[in-house]
Each structure stands twice: as C-alpha cells, then as structure tokens.
Amino acid sequence: MADALQAGDPAPDFKLPRDGKGDLSLADFKGKKLVLYFYPKDDTSGCTAEAIAFNGLAKDFAAANAAVVGGSPDPVKKHDKFRDKYELTFPLVADETKQTLEAYGVWVEKSMYGRKYMGVERSTFLIGPDGKIARIWRKVKVPGHAEEVLAAAKAL
Template sequence: MDQIKPGNPAPDFTLPGSGENRISLSDYRGRIVVLFFYPKDDTSGCTAEAISFSGLKAEFDALGATVIGLSPDSVKSHDRFRAKHELTVDLASDEEKEVLQAYGVWVQKSMYGRKYMGVERTTVLIDRSGTITRVWNKVKVPGHAAEVLEAVKALG
C-alpha cells in the first residue's frame, strides 16, 4: 500500500473511542486533526508520547486542533491506559487494523531477527478541509509533541 502523502485526502474512519464514544474523522471537519499512531498502550515509548500530547492538549485546543491517538488495542485497554496516566487526549481503538492499513502504518517489523506485523509510530497532520498536510514517519518520541504543535501553529 502506498504511504499516505501530504496533499492527499485523509482516509475517513469511525472507530470506538474511550467509554461509549465513537470517533469519526469526518466529525472534525473544520478543525485541525493530529492523528498519532502508536504500537501499544502502556509501553514506555507510547506512554511518553501520549503523556506529552496530553500535556500540550490545552495549547492544541486553543489552536482549534484535536489530538487523537490510535492503536490496535481494545477500548478497555485504552480506558485503563488513560486512567493510569491521566491522559486527556482521545484514543481510538482499531482492533481490526483497517484504519492502520488505510494509513499504511501496519507494517512488517523486525526484532532480534524475528519478523512480525506491528504499528510504525507515525503522526499525521490533517488540515480543516480533511487534507493531509504533514506526515512524520518512524517518530522518535522526545520533543515530538512540541514539534507537532509548532506545525499546527504554522497552519494558522
């Protein structure tokens, strides 16, 4: 599958979110959306990433931006993760991996010579019209949320 690229329309989706919420990308038309794809709830890198996005949530909100984390974990797992770390960003559950595949982030990975399928940590910035404006592949967590915030500010 072709990687998603700036200038392309963001693939729409509706997924279960925290509690009974449903998260539909189309509901955010008119707002900037930061979509961060992460491998697994409550692992060190993913926790650090979700905490840093949560820490900047008020600043994203002030700029008219919504931050959504997305992983293949269940809603129950997301709810535990949010409660344990007092996360304020929305988390969407893609257990079927359809959205992960649509965005090209469900990829073959390798660890210690063993190949397996998993989420490549990626962040996608979507403008108010639903167009992808920036993609960060193979994200390194330290400083990433602040860098994304600067990109949102640049969108105006």
Template sequence: MALSEGDTAPDFTMPTDGGGTIRLSDLKGKPVILYFYPKDDTPGCTKEACGFRDSLPDFSGAGATVIGVSKDTVAKHDKFKAKYDLTFPLASDEDGAVCEAYGTWVEKSMYGRKYMGIDRATFLIDGDGKLAKIWRKVKVPGHVEDVLAAVKSL
C-alpha cells in the same frame, strides 16, 4: 498506495475509550492530530501520550483535536487513560483497517525476528481534510513540539 502530504485523509469511524465513537468527517473545519502508536502502557507509547496530554492546552488553543490510535481494545484504552490521566480520545482499531488505510501496519524486526506491528506515525490533517504533514518512524523526544509547531503554522 502510500499517503502523501496534500492527499485527502482517509475517513474512519472507530470506537473510543469510555464507550464513545469518533468519525474523522465529523471534525472537518479544524485541524486533527492523528497519532498511531504500538501499544498502551509501554514506555515509548506512555511518554508520547503524556507529551500530548501535557501540551493539550496548546493544541486546543490552536483549535486542534488530538486522537491516539492503536489496535488495543477499548477496555485497555480505558485503563491506560485512567492510569495516566489522558484527556484526549484513544481510538481502538482492533481490526487494523485504519492502520492499513494510513500505511502504519508494517513488517517490523526485533532481534532478527520479523513480525507485523504499528509503525509510530503522526498525521496532521487540516480543516479541509487534507494531510498537511506526515511524520513516519517517529522518535518520541521532541515530537510533540514538532507537531505543535506544524499546527500553529496552518
């Protein structure tokens, strides 16, 4: 079943960089930007992460929390964060359960070869835990600005 705007966001608990843990239900009462990306330290994912990093003061000013999610290990997240001075949590969904719950684990195709991977997607979750806005098949240029405008309109 695909998630739609207005649905309750699936709760999760995931390990994060730095040995932490993040639980969606602990963040109730404020907006959460949950963005799924394919892999640490690849060109598009790095550009997207740096975009969220650079706009973090604006997201924080709107009371929002930004969380990046991929299937990379916590150790890879630690390296990625250190390399690009990322200042928001990166959650590790190694078993793919959260990707499955949000419908971001999909069949992809490159050069005629089919494989499973993370579909770049962002979910804006409002303070009540509802999906306020969903972006699927995200194109990185301009995306962070679109998300920020949606957060400010909540």
C-alpha cells in the same frame, strides 16, 4: 497504495470505537485541525511518554484549534485503563481490525532480534480543516515530537 499517502492527499476516512464509549470518525473533526497519531501499544514506555507529551500540550493544541487523537490496535478496555492511569484528556481510538492502520500505511512488517512480525509504525498525521493531510511524521522518535507537531499545527 496506502503507504504512499502524502501531504495534500485526502485523509482516509475512519470510524472507530473510542475510550469511554461511542465512536469517533474523521467527520467529527470537519473544520478543525486533527493530530492523529498511531502508536504500537498502551502502557509501554515509548507509547506512555508520547501520550504524556501530547497530553501536557493539550491546552496549546486547543489554542491552535487542533484536536489530538491517539490510535492503536489495543481494545477499548485497555485504552480506558491507559487513559485513567495517566489522566489523558484526549480520545484514544481502538483499531482492532487494523483497517484504519492499513489505510494510513502504518501497519507494517517490523523486525526485532531477527524475528519479523506485523506491528504499528509510530506515525503522526496532521490533518487540516479541509480533511487533507498537511504533514506526516513516520518512524517517530518520541522526545520533542509533540512539540514539533504543535509548531506545525500552529503554522497550519
């Protein structure tokens, strides 16, 4: 079951359209560490703060041989605007079908003001060079998160 993903499991494969043009897949990062983070929506306060935090540490992630990729159900055109507005230097993938979100167990039932709906649970997966999940953060709180992920990537 997808929501039962744990450290040590092989990361679910994906091939998704990305900002700019083209596709990104898990295979593109073979032999590298990958920080794959899922967020609910482009250009909302929490998602923007998270993207800016990861972007601000881009050189540190690169020095740790770790790539950063953000993913949400937003379409590529929306990702392009979000990337340009905040000068993001890492790729954003669009999972409009939600297949990858479901494979990683982050497309979940949420509740706000008593209303239930499906949405993305803010989550980050650190995937090792061997394609296995090294660490998972679920229900992420943005402040300090990118720094915590960087420390884990450096230690991997």
